[in-house]
Amino acid sequence: MWIVIRAVLIGLLFWSCGAKYHLNRAIAKDPQILDSVALKVDTLIITQKEEVRDTLILEKVDTITLERNGIRIDLRRVYDTIEVDVQCPSDTIRIQKEIKVPQLVYQEKNFDRKYLYMLIISIILSTFGLIKLLK
Numbered sequence: 001m002w003i004v005i006r007a008v009l010i011g012l013l014f015w016s017c018g019a020k021y022h023l024n025r026a027i028a029k030d031p032q033i034l035d036s037v038a039l040k041v042d043t044l045i046i047t048q049k050e051e052v053r054d055t056l057i058l059e060k061v062d063t064i065t066l067e068r069n070g071i072r073i074d075l076r077r078v079y080d081t082i083e084v085d086v087q088c089p090s091d092t093i094r095i096q097k098e099i100k101v102p103q104l105v106y107q108e109k110n111f112d113r114k115y116l117y118m119l120i121i122s123i124i125l126s127t128f129g130l131i132k133l134l135k
Helices: 002-013 019-029 113-134
Strands: 037-047 050-056 062-068 071-078 081-088 091-101
Antiparallel strands (some): 050 081, 062 071, 071 081
């Protein structure tokens, strides 16, 4: 009999409020925690600098510099040689997406009567144990 009483008392010691109880209290204090939150996701793509050099052969001296969209092209003609120097600076591409994420998924759950029955049985057993102990 003592084993049953001890088991019931230990069971009562570990009986506590569940997560649902605390969640309901938090929602009662601040209902905005159920609202969804918008998260921003940033993606950076960085390209590397590239240089291309090429040579053509001609007969006069001249220099031409072209610059468009950050790309610089130098054409140098020295007598029978043409030097082509192309510089593409590194580039940064940023992609931003906004994603709506629900902050909390709340489901209504019915009351489970088995815990009530266990509480009543444990109270009855502990009462009988105390009555036997006091006699």
